[in-house]
Each structure stands twice: as structure tokens, then as C-alpha cells.
Amino acid sequence: xxxxxQSTGEYTSSQTQDVTCWVEGTLAQLRSENILPEQxxxxxxxxxxxxxxxxxxxxxxxxxxxxxxxxxxxxxxxMAGVEASQAPKISTKREITLKWIxxxxxxxxxxxxxxxxxxxxxxxxxxxxxxxxxxLSSLAIEVMEFLRGRYGKDTISxxxxxxxxxxxxxxxxxxxxxxxxxxADPEAHSKKKIKINLAxxxxxxxxxxxxKAKQYKKA
Numbered sequence: 001x002x003x004x005x006q007s008t009g010e011y012t013s014s015q016t017q018d019v020t021c022w023v024e025g026t027l028a029q030l031r032s033e034n035i036l037p038e039q040x041x042x043x044x045x046x047x048x049x050x051x052x053x054x055x056x057x058x059x060x061x062x063x064x065x066x067x068x069x070x071x072x073x074x075x076x077x078x079m080a081g082v083e084a085s086q087a088p089k090i091s092t093k094r095e096i097t098l099k100w101i102x103x104x105x106x107x108x109x110x111x112x113x114x115x116x117x118x119x120x121x122x123x124x125x126x127x128x129x130x131x132x133x134x135x136l137s138s139l140a141i142e143v144m145e146f147l148r149g150r151y152g153k154d155t156i157s158x159x160x161x162x163x164x165x166x167x168x169x170x171x172x173x174x175x176x177x178x179x180x181x182x183x184a185d186p187e188a189h190s191k192k193k194i195k196i197n198l199a200x201x202x203x204x205x206x207x208x209x210x211x212k213a214k215q216y217k218k219a
Contacts, residue, residue, distance in 0.1 A: 023050055023067050027075055035092050044096050047076065048103035055104075055112055073116045076100065080123050086199075089206070091136045097123055098136075102143045110151050117151075117159035118166055125163065132206070 026046045055069035080097040101120045127140035148156050182189040
């Protein structure tokens with residue numbers, strides 16, 4: 001079930017503390033290594049409500065102590081990305097993230113969520129191509145179809161272009177940082193590169209096993 005949201009007024013000091021604590025607590029739950037199904041559903045409901053509430057508030061405060069809608073979106077998307085790269089066999093956080101995206105977009109009109117669409121679509125598009133989990137890729141396809149129906153194909157196409165641009169800029173930034181690291185500390189850079197290459201090899205081996213298993217089932 002998706003939590004319905006309503007527009008609220010500006011924060012009072014007490015409400016600011018309550019919402020900030022709730023955000024921090026819910027994100028801490030999402031970071032947990034062992035999330036049970038019912039916990040996952042509750043985390044999703046809480047994230048939907050909090051994100052909608054914060055996006056409806058807008059950037060109504062300049063206080064660094066107050067979390068914004070853009071910040072909570074960034075943190076959730078980042079956690080899904082870490083799981084995809086470091087623990088591809090586990091899909092809990094990405095499943096929660098995809099359902100959260102659908103829930104937020106179900107509750108908010110285009111104007112209320114348009115700035116966050118590229119971040120959302122970065123997750124959805126990546127998981128649509130997921131070769132490790134049929135259920136996750138199917139869920140991502142379902143979310144993408146919902147978004148196209150909800151906001152229109154042209155809007156989603158434009159947001160996808162922005163998403164690809166963001167990904168390209170991040171890759172360039174990582175390459176620049178890697179080049180600087182190689183000059184500043186060649187030994188540490190070399191060790192990090194070896195570790196990354198080993199992780200890539202293991203990931204490729206795992207994908208080959210999954211593909212072989214799928215072909216065996218079809219046969």
C-alpha cells in the first residue's frame with residue numbers, strides 16, 4: 001500500500017526535529033544488512049511519506065540541520081547504487097527503492113517531483129538491465145511503464161537524457177579523481193585497482209552462472 005500525502009504548512013521547530021529524527025531513523029533501517037519482508041514494507045511506506053512531505057515543503061529553510069527532499073532522494077538512490085555494485089546478489093534495498101519511487105510518483109504531480117525524475121530514472125533504468133535478478137528487472141520495467149503513463153512519454157524521455165548526462169558526469173569525475181590518486185599515492189591506487197578488478201571478475205563469473213542456469217531451465 002502507498003501512503004497518501006497532503007500538502008502541509010511550514011515547519012515549526014518541534015516538527016523539524018521530529019521529521020529529521022524520523023528520516024535519520026528510517027535511513028538507518030534501510031542501511032541494515034538484514035531487512036525482513038514486513039520491515040521492508042514499513043520502511044517503504046515511511047520513505048514514501050517522508051519524501052513526499054519534504055518535496056512538498058520545498059527548500060523552505062536554509063538551516064543545515066533540516067533535511068530536504070532532494071537530500072533524502074540522493075541518500076536513498078546512493079544506497080541502492082552501493083548495493084548494486086557491492087552486493088549484486090542481494091536486492092532488498094533496490095526493491096525497496098523501486099517501490100519507493102513508484103509510491104512517491106503516485107502521490108505527487110509532475111511539478112512537485114520533476115527535479116528528482118533523473119535520479120529516479122537512473123535507478124529504474126539500471127535495474128531494467130539487471131541480468132542477476134528477473135524479479136528486480138520485472139519490477140523496474142513495471143515502474144518505468146507506470147512513470148510513462150503517469151507523466152507522459154516525452155517527459156520521461158527528457159528526464160532519461162538528463163539521467164544519462166548525470167551518469168556521464170559522475171564517470172568523468174571518478175576518472176579525474178582516480179588520475180589524481182594515481183599521482184598522489186601510486187601504491188594505494190594500485191591496490192584499489194586490483195581490488196576493483198577482482199570484484200568485476202567475480203561479478204562476471206556470477207552472471208555467467210546465472211545465464212547458464214537460465215539456459216538449462218529453458219532446455
